Amino acid sequence: MRASRTIKRSRPVPETLLSVENLSTVFALRGRSLFSKSVELKAVSDVSFNLDEGETLGIVGESGCGKSTLGRSILRLIEPTGGRIVWQGRNLAELSNGEMRKARRDLSIIFQDPVASLDPRMNVGQIIAEPLKVAEPSLGRRDRRRRVETVMEEVGLAPEMINRYPHEFSGGQAQRIGIARAIVTEPKLIVCDEPVSALDVSIQAQIVNLLKALKERMGLTLIFISHDLSVVRLVSDRILVLYLGRIVEIGPRREVFQNPGHPYTKALLSAAPIPDPAIARSREKTALKGDPPSPINPPSGCAFRTRCPIARDVCAEELPPLAEVGAAHRAACLFSQEVRSEPALQG
Template sequence: MAETLLSVQNLSTVFELRGRTMFSKPARLAAVNDVSFDLRKGETLGIVGESGCGKSTLGRSILRLIEPTAGRVVWQGRNLTDLSDGDMRRARRDLSIIFQDPIASLDPRMTVAEIIAEPLRVAEPSLDRKARRERVLKAMDEVGLAPEMASRYPHEFSGGQAQRIGIARAIITEPMLIVCDEPVSALDVSIQAQIVNLLKSLRERLGLTLIFISHDLSVVRLVSDRILVLYLGRVVEIGSRAAVFDAPAHPYSQALLSAAPIPDPVVARQRQRTVLKGDPPSPIDPPSGCAFRTRCPIAEPVCAEEVPPLVAVSEDHRAACLFAGEEARARVARASRAAAPPGAGIAAAPAIGS
């Protein structure tokens, strides 16, 4: 088994929100709540969930772009949360990020060469101008950008080309881990496929380890080795790609997957849909016990009593549900059949997941 590069241990990120008046007490918003997982060398971990579930905050907290409130982020045996600003700056040579909006993440006043070279000025300040130029051209070649593009500005590029610039900037320091924060969600479908294939190719050629954040389940399935499902800042399921997609153990994961589009219309009409009622509760005032219980089709009174721990469903597959696994699937199927009106099998997918 590959070595563990990253170990996230009980990580929480809480934001203090000002009250509406000067006499109101500040509210606490737990964007990331007691998250733990390990990431192996060369692996891609996909992180999925509805908008607002804490995916991006988790990725940025791992890199300390947002300071976590509690917990540990252990990178190759070093606790990143204990490092000084200077030590963290040096550690970031091995850690990088690709942002969601390719245009907004690029400085419009800088040329492509300057944008890509910027991390080198921090990570390797001793490099001379010629050496930086060579590294920039190498990174551009890795992502499929022509050398003559180096002197151009971001507004001269399409979204897909701009994201290639962002990827080149992310790999310029030769990192070991890259957090991909919804890197294709702002792109056209045809361009999404190109960028996903590029990331897969770079992972193989450069030996990268990836955290791939997305709400698009089809993309996550294509690129990930393991899947982590977040709901209201908590991990509700984590396991191998096959385990989570073929046999989801948590009702929330089952609902996300049942909402994902299927290209075969015959199969799509025949499958049973799990329709979630209502919106996710506010992370400022989450429900007691299982946070998903207010929308769960199989919730029982016991679900309100305590937060369910992650329990083993099978080898390398865990879920935070009192009825995880086969029992949850059977209960959800019965609840869906009971709640579904005639003809529900051909109803449009609910607006969750992708």
């Protein structure tokens, strides 16, 4: 394998690898009958953020909020309908299919369901080697096998397992295969799409620790998608909170956990488990009421207002901007200072 990259921590300003600018992804859904009009489902709306080299950005929110769609749109596994995705100075949306295939050497993904993401007709060696055939077609069979065996050891799999098939592995082992497939081309960015949500708690910790170790060893940059704040808290440098496809809060992990600026974030933190029983008993609970509204017909103004404990009439009239509430910390709430008056959780 090529020598692992190391992050030059002495640089005063980290290099920005990825800039997402006003990204939107809309799905056109067919009507129920032959003559009814199609409707639009706005899965991701006007999302913007930067990602620096070596950083881990955690993306959190309830199921259906657009987390996975955002991650896959960034990689163009789902084609976005608006905005720009600038990777190392190049707009990915403007790349041809051939140029995009070359770019994918540096862009990878780990899927949520470790078993369903593996082709049952292929053995481990074939599964892990598949990205190499696209990224490095000139690589010989012997060198390709050597690379596969090396990454298997990197993720904690014995090279002797190379000829086994997915059904012979546990869920945790299957996810290690998925991680090996994701890192075999030595990418710079990996989108981790809920990589531990389908695993037992004890196995989750092993996979999280593996990802953290690989990040340090290979100099990886990660987008870590999850609905589990206790997991995101362990791996992320910054937190991005999505609600109905829009960013409602983004900021440094400690800032967001200690003093959230949006009532939705505060409610998510209130539901997150805390290992200290004393703190868990004493903290204020902020329960979310009702279900998220339909993204096909979202509420006017602030989409969270129908569930918000501090919503007022003005919330139905204005779409709150993503405004500064702290150092590198922004929230989309007209009453952020009221939300931040009481710290939510130790970060």
